[in-house]
Amino acid sequence: MDVSKITASELAAKIKTGEYQAPEVVTQYFQRMEACEDKVNAFVTLDKERALAKAEDVQARIAKGETLGVLAGVPVAIKDNLSTKGLRTTCSSKMLENYYPTFSATAVERLEAAGAIVIGKTNMDEFAMGSTTETSAFGVTRNPWDLTRVPGGSSGGSCAAVAAGECAFSLGSDTGGSIRQPAGHCGVVGLKPTYGTISRYGLIAYGSSLDQIGPVTRSVADAALILEVLAGPDEKDATSVRREHYDFRSALTEDVKGLKIGVPKEYFSQGLDTEVAEEIKKALDILADKGAIVTEFALGLTEYAVPAYYVMASAEASSNLSRFDGVKYGYRTTVYDDLAQMYKRTRSEGFGEEVKRRIMLGSFVLSAGYYDAYYLKALKAKALIKERFTQAFSQFDVVVAPVAPTTAPKLGESLKDPLQMYLSDIYTISANLAGLPGITLPIGKDLKGLPIGIQILGDCFQEKAILKAAYALEKSRPYQAPAIGKGGEVDE
Amino acid sequence: MKITDETIAHVSLLAQLELGEEEKKKAAAEMEKMLTYIETLETLDTEAVEPLTHLFASDNVFREDIPSGENGAEAALKNAPLVKDGMFKVPKTIG
């Protein structure tokens, strides 16, 4: 049994038919972690005992012939900003180092209701603020393809864990590309659904109007399956939406004949690595060969996405993170004379540098006299950007874009210049501003052997279109697992 | 956008963050750089554009007025740094 490369769908089938035993599957993944974790560090917290107990329970129910959920016995890793009842949830921050939620996120509950088994919590950029998973208070996560490189972020732990075969699939969250970009860097499939499709209840908020949970998988089919489990309105999240259809797996056909693909010119001009551009072009050729109609077009307003995003995300973050004050949960400083000092020291000691940077920026753009010029302006830019995409999707079924300007950067390279790091979010951020679904999947490798991803965006509620295009591409470019990488070979 | 010491002092008070002298300088420089970049937005014509506060908000979303789901004091206090008499203990507040 090699569980490190199997897809969740296949694994679920094998457990259901009795070919694999659920406890054995869980044990295998923990063995895999033992082999990988000292190199990759994808996890912050493991939950071995409970996972094994749940696996035993699943197995007992299979023995009794009970009908089980579609993910029965399938081990999942959860990004550490999703609340898990009784299981430490840190957001990779010292602030929540010892926080044990009393409730689970709706997404986690739905996975568990479908039989999935939570095996641990994955590392991330602190409070999801970053693009490299280097701002974690619990050490960096390394890219399984090259341990000297970052896995991307902020869902770097979730993507690295899937790439390294430490879980069958994982959950991430995406505020400005935090699922899609690390999925691209780690060579796995990452899906950000339409805003509101998956309940945010229990997702520790970064930018509430942009945050969306999504699956990280080793196949497009897995992404569709897990989306079916997760999607649906939730009475605990007023921004969750009721959709017309939830049969995402019905889109898994190779038939892309007549599919209209738009390619924004702006994304392929300056700043994009030539190897990345080349691979995307090849992928587009594959789709064209299968009958898709590929057209270049001018999207417009692309230069406004990043600034609008950072105003909104920082502003919302400054408010969302104000609840961390040492009163109700989490870290409290040890030495203080009064309330004001307790607040300030707790927050200054509990938060890392990048988080503080964004809280400061967010507090500023909302402060008296600046709201109109920054936050309100960003909301208006958001409206215009959304309009541009609506126009684009009146002509195209999907839009294809790069995921990131380059393949995974070296550790320590990105944090030197925060603005430069922010700018690298250019291709992913618009989907969050406009609420669009987007999927990333691996389409090749650069000369350094690092995975190159492609991003496919759809109009709001058109997940099926992007799943179909992704599925067709995947058939020609099947999934590859890394041989855990330079400086610590596990698989070689 | 020039970020003065006063601005940094005001913003760190709003954010309830305590910055050292070096941190303050760094924060001012970084914020200035970021805001200068953000000012790109000024070149965007947003005259007569309605701000988009919520993406899909055509239907009202309500909860009915029926009690349920209380977790109680134990759950509320489970992660509290300091507790006394079933309450969260904090430094003395004024008023």
Add this chain to the structure above:
Amino acid sequence: MSKAYETVIGLEVHVELQTKTKIFCSCKNDFGASANTHTCPVCTGMPGALPVLNRQVVEHALAIGLALNCDITPVTKFDRKNYFYPDNPQNYQISQLYLPIARNGQIQIQVDAGPRIIRIHEMHMEEDAGKLLHDEWDDTSLVDYNRSGVPLVEIVSEPDLRSAEEVIAYLNELRTIIRYLGASDCKLQEGSMRADVNLSVRPVGEASMGTRTEMKNLNSFKAISRAIAGERERQIELLESGNTVIQETRRWDDNKETSYSMRSKEDAQDYRYFPDPDVPPVHIDQVWVQRIKDNQPELRAEKLRRYKKEFDIPEYDARILTETKRMADLFEATSSLCHKPKKVSNWLMVETLRLVKERGLEAEDVNFSPAHLAELIDLVDQGLINGTVAKEVFEHIFDEDVSPREYVEEKGLKSVNDTAALEEIAKEVVAKNPKSVADYQGGKEKALGFLVGQTMKVLKGQGNPGMVNEILRKLLS
């Protein structure tokens, strides 16, 4: 004082709405439970928890907004007000700034000088904070989130008020309207109605406004009156001595009858309001507004107009009776049974309100059957009981809702109306009191009163005083 000053007051009134659950979660909106029991992840600000708006809060707010003659905002939104304080678990309060549910209203108040129109600037919905208790033992504070998330509306008036009398009349009127709607009990002492007073002074005749202060912690009408007088005086003294008034929030200490500034260097007064991304906008269409209007009870102003036409009672009575919906309902129901509105009004205004006061109750607590009061009025009118007995019986109606007919029967309280029996007793009294008889016959009318009293005494109060009077006159003539 060299100049005459005018006081300019605007009020911010917070009203806790009567709902079963909190505004953004399903925890009970209920007091008296032990600390932090009515809590959940939402109202304790747990990471990842999200607010979902209670429909009933909007219904109440709409009803109040309409009753205050406001324009209803067709798309109303919630905003976050950001400030750090331990009673505020998220360190932001979900409130409404940019698009409050209601704007541009007005109500009429009645003061000695006549009616006045007070304009309402806006009314919005928001969540209440938790409670802070001071722990004397180790000089710390303790936080209880039971009240966190209790629904509030805040009603902001224009600076149209000029005196404590007007302020109190305005608050009374608001309270009357909101209680009529069943949206809140509006108790100042218990904090379900809280008034912050924005006050400034200016020389009489001056058009521009002076610098205002905001006064908090006013828990009674008396405190409000004293605080207004105190703050007016403080500001005038400052101006007269060449100083300026600082715009600030002040806390009234009613025991010391003084206020102090709540400003601190840690308080930046910069709330960074922005639309709450977690709470979608509320769309209020004409159909909804009409439904609320259709379900609206008849409010006081309409009642007053109708009483004038329908009932032959003085305007003064009508005002008092309509102050609470309970009294007005009792009045109308009882009058429709006995068709003697003036008598009903007397019983309600005098005896009922006296007992309300004596028992330490509120008019809303009065809970006897209109039929019983109607019956009592009939018993008196038929001469079956006299006034003194009627008052005694009424107390039992008030307290236990007894049937007066049965009660009178049971306790043998019926008046002695038998002329022969009365004459016999009267004769005895006349025989025993020759001096009074002589006095009366000598022209002292007062002496007859004494004889009537003596007769009633023998009758243990159950005589018909009219008949006794008549019999005595006859005997002595």
